[in-house]
Amino acid sequence: MTVLKVRNVETYYGAIMALRGVSIDVEQGEIVTILGANGAGKTTLMKTIAGLMDPEKGNLALMGNDITGLEPDKIVRQGLALVPEGREVFPYLTIDENLRMGAFTRSDSIADDLELVYSYFPILKERAKQSAGYLSGGQQQMLAIGRGLMARPKLMLLDEPSLGLSPLLTQEIFDIIGRLNKEQGVTMLIVEQNAHIALETAHKGYVLEMGRIVMAGPAKELQDSPDIQEFYLGKSDAGERGQKRWKRRKTWR
Amino acid sequence: MEMTPITVEGHDTVVKLWAAQCARYGKRTAHREKELGVWQSYSWADYYDHAKRIGLALLKLGVQKGEPVLILAEDRREWLYCDLGAASIGAIPAGVYTTDSAGQLTYLAQDSGARVLFVENDEQLDKFLEARGDMPGLEHVVVLDRDGLATFDDPQVMFFDDFLAMGEAEAKAHPTRFEDTLKTVQPEDPRMLIYTSGTTGPPKGAIITHRNIMFQLEVGPKVLAYNEDDELLCFLPLCHVLERLVSVESPIATGTTVNFAESPETVFDNLQEVSPHSFTGVPRIWEKIYSRVTILRSEAGWIGGKAFDWAFRVGTKRATLLETGKPVGAGLALQHKLADFFVLSNLRRMLGLSRARRVTSGAAPISPELIRWFYALGTPLIEGYGMTEGSGVTTINLPEDNVIGTVGKVVPGMELRISDEGEIQYSGPSVFAGYWNKPEKTAETFTDDGWLRTGDVGRIGNDGSLTITGRIKDIIITAGGKNITPAEIESRLKFSPYISDAVVIGDKRKYLSCLIMIDQENVEKFAQDRQIPFSDFASLTRASEVRELIGEVVRDTNKEFAQVEQIKDFRLIDILLTAEDEELTPTMKLKRSFVEKQHIALIDDMY
Known part of the structure; x- marks a missing residue:
């Protein structure tokens, strides 16, 4: 089952074309990652999927239903959760309240889900009654992910979950992301600058450059691509001089 | 062979002429180059001064007369300084493509026996460092740009400023050594070594003499006029005979100013900035300009689109009358004035062709439809023909007598004939002196009576204009025994903005098929729309609509060809090829032999 279908999406900021025809697929139970440098259009793509921006052209479908141009709240009700870049927790609400906000669109019982989130992020349970503003960056990220989970989404979008986190915390967050996917079957689309960890965790990846997909394939294949290694994984054959300033020309194959 | 001296302004070698012109023009601008985004001018005096120091430094390193010197850099003024510096002391400059691999550089170093290599920057230097063990003959490397190499130190490697300082010291010690050596260079001496891209086998170094070039310079003004204050734009690789002739040799004789494009990617922007008076490109460039305008048209509003179509209709009508030698009526002339004023002249200005008296195309066949389109636009596009072994131009159309679809008449002083097998052969002062260290290859290139075999097939019309139909080696003999020259079919296919190149297959096969390289930009746009x-x-090449689009072009092409020349099937090459790939020449043409080898699976799939 294809959870998310993005077809030929073009999104503009005024006259600036940020997405130049992007098509991607996310299948049930998959972690898909979007790699790309600053300004490649990753966040724009996320915002377009979540309905925060409307595409000029192209269409999007969630679980087979057309969501092009829908308001964000309608899209959330159809089963999409966005874990935004920079976490965006409600600082004056408690952790518990933050998590309950995540389940705002639901009318069924949420007690089990609350327990589930606490089991994955025990630190949140310990500090459940504290204001979210007092959490550390890593804990806020955990809270943001937990809040997303509370909606029991069909698809969770994670925008740069490693932003501002130490390497150790990044590893921890991605371990949990992997476990959530494996144990709970959560389908995820992750935008990430840290290509190394994203490709370790994901099943499939797309490389976005200048608003275009330049490469797509299973994460393993991307990891082995010389272009990905040089431009995203920072591996570079230092050559005879032991240092190299110039970059090879990208071919994306 | 009798050798009547060929002189331009009384000089019989390129270097003597160059030295005299540098002295004559002095502070006038010879070159322009962008530095940090701003165009800077460099004079003829700079040209001479730098080349002199380079020549002297090469002498100091012990470079002998008749010894090849390699230059591995993008087009830039220092390329010319090194070129003329080496040539002035009788050494033989040879260009290396920046897209060549370390392995290819090694081959050229070994084949030429060069001891000195100029490299542009750290990237090119790394090619030498990677393979230096395989080229023990290469003793000195001079690096033009120091960026990223501040702490680099190697006994074999020297930086350009130090190299120039060495030449300066030499000039102080021996004030007349450079000029004295320059005068000893003889017309029969090699002026340059041009490595042919070698679609079959390894590259061969074609020796082009001063006399060869002096002939080209002498005949030049008889076919294409240049003015001293003309601006030119240099962007094709200087390793290629065409750009070398247009941007190095010809300006020496004509005093024109050469502007260097920043990079191959910025050619169209630079074209617009410079707006040259004459511009030489390969068909790919003209195809790109055409498809840019086609896209502009598709994005124009309703009124703009109508105006565009009308202007081109008028332009085409007038161009057709002019081509067939019929008078243009007063009504059409008036319409054309309006079309030109409101649409065509603006388009030309946007493209950077507003000052172009004429533009030229060479190095590969161009579609006649494309030439006619440029005439309709108001930019006379002229096709010429030549090859490395003929040191440049052998036949060319004249602006005032352009027989579209032909490559024009033979230049005065050369003789042209078609052999019994249909091969184009010629003889005359621009025929090269042979391949470097390859006497048997040289012998193969000449007929028993001393004419140059071009390997091209063609015919000469009643008016003397030559039409090229293809390469002898490329002639396809189908399993049914039919002889087919694929070039005409391929150039018709390439006229589509969606096809950037094509290779027709069918040798010893039942029918013809075709491998097609799509134009990424235009096909992406098509898919997006x-x-x-x-x-x-x-995935773009796999989309059924894209295959259908190209299928449509193939069907249209088939309509123009005979039954045996029909393309029955085609495949799209699904990787985006770059100049580094073996399948492409530096001028972005598909190389038949490599394509057939690399994509054999696609080909077999069609039979």
Whole structure:
């Protein structure tokens, strides 16, 4: 089952074309990652999927239903959760309240889900009654992910979950992301600058450059691509001089 | 062979002429180059001064007369300084493509026996460092740009400023050594070594003499006029005979100013900035300009689109009358004035062709439709023909007598004939002196009576204009025994903005098929406009609508060809090829032999 279908999406900021025809697929139970440098259009793509921006052209479908141009709240009700870049927790609400906000669109019982989130992020349970503003960056990220989970989404979008986190915390967050996917079957689309960890965790990846997909394939294949290694994984054959300033020309194959 | 001296302004070698012109023009601008985004001018005096120091430094390193010197850099003024510096002391400059690999550089170093190599920067230097063990003959490397190499130190490697300082010291010690050596260079001495891209086998170094070039310079003004204050734009690789002739040799004789494009990617922007008076490109450039305008048209509003179509209709009508030698009526002339004022002249200005008296195309066949389109636009496009072994131009159309679809008449002083097998052969002062260290290859290139075999097939019309139909080696003999020259079919296919190149297959096969390289930009646009999903390039080539689009072009092409020349099937090459790939020449043409080898699976799939 294809959870998310993005077809030929073009999104503009005024006259600036940020997405130049992007098509991607996310299948049930998959972690898909979007790699790309600053300004490649990753966040724009996320915002377009979540309905925060409307595409000029192209269409999007969630679980087979057309969501092009829908308001964000309608899209959330159809089963999409966005874990935004920079976490965006409600600082004056408690952790518990933050998590309950995540389940705002639901009318069924949420007690089990609350327990589930606490089991994955025990630190949140310990500090459940504290204001979210007092959490550390890593804990806020955990809270943001937990809040997303509370909606029991069909698809969770994670925008740069490693932003501002130490390497150790990044590893921890991605371990949990992997476990959530494996144990709970959560389908995820992750935008990430840290290509190394994203490709370790994901099943499939797309490389976005200048608003275009330049490469797509299973994460393993991307990891082995010389272009990905040089431009995203920072591996570079230092050559005879032991240092190299110039970059090879990208071919994306 | 009798050798009547060929002189331009009383000089019989390129270097003597160059030295005299540098002295004559002095502070006038010879070159322009962008530095940090701003165009800077460099004079003829700079040209001479730098080349002199380079020549002297080479002498100091012990470079002998008749010894090749390699230059591995993008087009830039220092390329010319090194070129003329080496040539002035009788050494033989040879260019290396910046897209060549370390392995290819090694081959050229070994084949030429060069001891000195100029490299542009750290990237090119790394090629030498990677393979230096395989080229023990290469003793000195001079690096033009120091960026990223501040702490680099190697006994074999020297930086350009130090190299120039060495030449300066030499000039102080021996004030007349450079000029004295320059005068000893003889017309029969090699002026340059041009490595042919070698679609079959390894590259061969064609020796082009001063006399060869002096002939080209002498005949030049008889076919194409240049003015001293003309601006030119240099962007094709200087390793290639065409750009070398147009941007190095010809300006020496004509005093024109050469502007260097920043990079191959910025050619169209630079073209617009410079707006040259004459511009030489390969068909790919003209195809790109055409497809840019086609896209502009498709994005124009309703009124703009109508105006565009009308202007081109008028332009085409007038161009057709002019081509067939019929008078243009007063009504049409008036319409054309309006069309030109409101549409065509603006388009030309946007493209950077507003000052171009004429533009030229060479190095590969161009579609006649494309030439006619440029005439309709108001930019006379002229096709010429030549090859490395003929040191440049052998036949060319004249602006005032352009027989579209032909490559024009033979230049005065050369003789042309068609052999019994249909091969174009010629003889005369621009025929090269042979391949470097390859006497048997040289012998193969000449007929028993001393004419140059071009390997091209063609015919000479009643008016003397030559039409090229293809390469002898490329002639396809189908399993049915039919002889087919694929070039005409391929150039018709390439006229589509969606096809950037094509290779027709069918040798010893039942029928013809074709491998097609799509134009990424235009096909992406096509897919985008029609909501055809694709992610990367490979998926674009797999989209059924794209295959249908190209199928349509193939069907249209088939209509213009005979029964045996029909393309029955085709495949799209699903990787985006770059100049580094073996399948492409530096001028972005597909190399038949490599394509057939690399994509054998696609080909077999069609039979």
